[in-house]
Amino acid sequence: MASGNFLGIEGFLSINSIWLVLKFFFCFAILIYTIFTFVVIRQVEMMLQVLSGQLEILLRFISRLYFLAAVFTLLAAIFFL
């Protein structure tokens, strides 16, 4: 009986550890993605420096929105998963 309880706790812990490891991988992947979206903001700025006057406001807006979406997803992954 006692042995059965012990195995049950062990099983419970191992399952939770798997989800914890998976959560870490999800958060790490989204963190890399967030860094990428920040690079995209810089890239758009660099591109607009080379050629300006067309769709400037729209492209700046989209690149920032894109970064915010990534940050929001990262926070959601940290607190929700």
Next chain:
Amino acid sequence: MSDLYVAGKEEQKKIDDLELDLPAQKGRFSSVNVFPSGVRFETQEEGENIVLLLRMHWVTNIPWIFLSIIFLLAPLVLSSFPIISFLPWRFQIMSLIIWYLLVTAFIFERFLVWFFNVYIITDQRIVDVDFYNLLYKEVSDAQLEKIQDVTYKMGGVVRILFDFGDVFIQTAGTEPNFDFLAVANPSRVVSVLEKLRERKKGKGVP
């Protein structure tokens, strides 16, 4: 998405002055912009006017647009084959969000690369702006008088159908040669270049 963008009356006068054989259509996502108003490039000099701003023909975007649609619809199709159903529902939702973020990244990157890879013909020179990836760009230019030979090549059903092709510009000396790839109305682009060169040699800058 139209091929050409031509701005107001002032620009039309410049077109008439140069006798450019280009139809007047409008659209901010155009592949060919004739005397685009308000557009400037990094190395533009005082008094230098952009005559043509060229991008690859919009038809060249169809493969990645098609691929994007497949990527966007993939989760719906894959829902019939539950490959991530062993995960708790919160991980499944997060996987879906991450997938759509990656697809958005793909679409935005492809658009940026198309939009900012431009070929510029000014009344002084030609400029080729290339963005190869996120952090690498190459800007090359050559004065109009350095141009020795301009040719264009059109081949294939799609190119004939949508009237686009490659323009090859050979320059003198150590200047790099320029390849304007998949630009709309290549014969007209060559004709504009010829007119600008003649004008520069003869009467001076228009």
